[in-house]
Amino acid sequence: MISYFQNHNVMKTTIYKAFAVVLLFTFLLALPKNNVAQEKVSGELTIENNVSAIGEQFVTVNNERVISGRTIVSPAEIETPAQTAAKVTIAKTGFIRLAPGSKMNLYFENAGISGDFLQGNVTVDALPFTKFNILTSDGAISTSNINNENVFVINLVNGKTQVKVLSGEVLFNGTLLIAGQTFPTDVGNSNTKKDDNPGGVGSSNIILIVLGVAAAAAVVAAVSLSGGNDNNSVSPVR
Secondary structure (H helix, E strand, O other): OHHHHHHHHHHHHHHHHHHHHHHHHHHHHHOOOOHHHHOOOEEEEEEEEOOOOOOOOOEEEOOEEEOOOOEEEOOEEEEOOOOEEEEEEEOOOEEEEEOOOOEEEEEEEOOEEEEEEEEEEEEEEEOOOOEEEEEOOOOEEEEOOOOOOEEEEEEEEOOEEEEEEEEOEEEEOOEEEEOOOEEOOOHHHHHHHHHHHHHHHHHHHHHHHHHHHHHHHHHHHHHHHHHHHHHHHHOOOO
């Protein structure tokens, strides 16, 4: 009799344990998933047409032509043609606007924007609590204070990076820039000056000076020869 009750109790205990394990797995499966880790963040691409452009406008995303309204996932290589701008809006994060003739490798997630900016002009609007890190050929633009909404423009001219802060503050190669500041200020003109002055106006001036000196020397030589001939012709008369 005792053996019967002992076996019965063991069986009940085993059943209870199995039932508890089933309940535990059911509970774990019913827990809400971590949306930040599991959900793939996406952005919406809007094409801003140039009024002078003819026909349907498009941009290139990962070597594929897309039109306005396309959903974009990270990573995305975006390139805009000469007359078309593109804006990628990311919910609760901000937006990135690529001007015509721009190219960027864009990465984004919840509260984070990053990427490699390769050419053209781009505007970044990072909402509060959004981190960002944009790399160019000669610089890095990163978060200074995520408590603010940070809006800035990156202009890439002949491999030279210029950053203009419209709102908030950012770090450019470790240097703090605040709203209203543009650094460096002469990136758009420096190449023009280098191309125009040494090979253009400066070289022309040098050529004119050399020609002037040569002309003056020729005049002096001619006068000297003429003077010598006059003396020889007068001398016999004397």
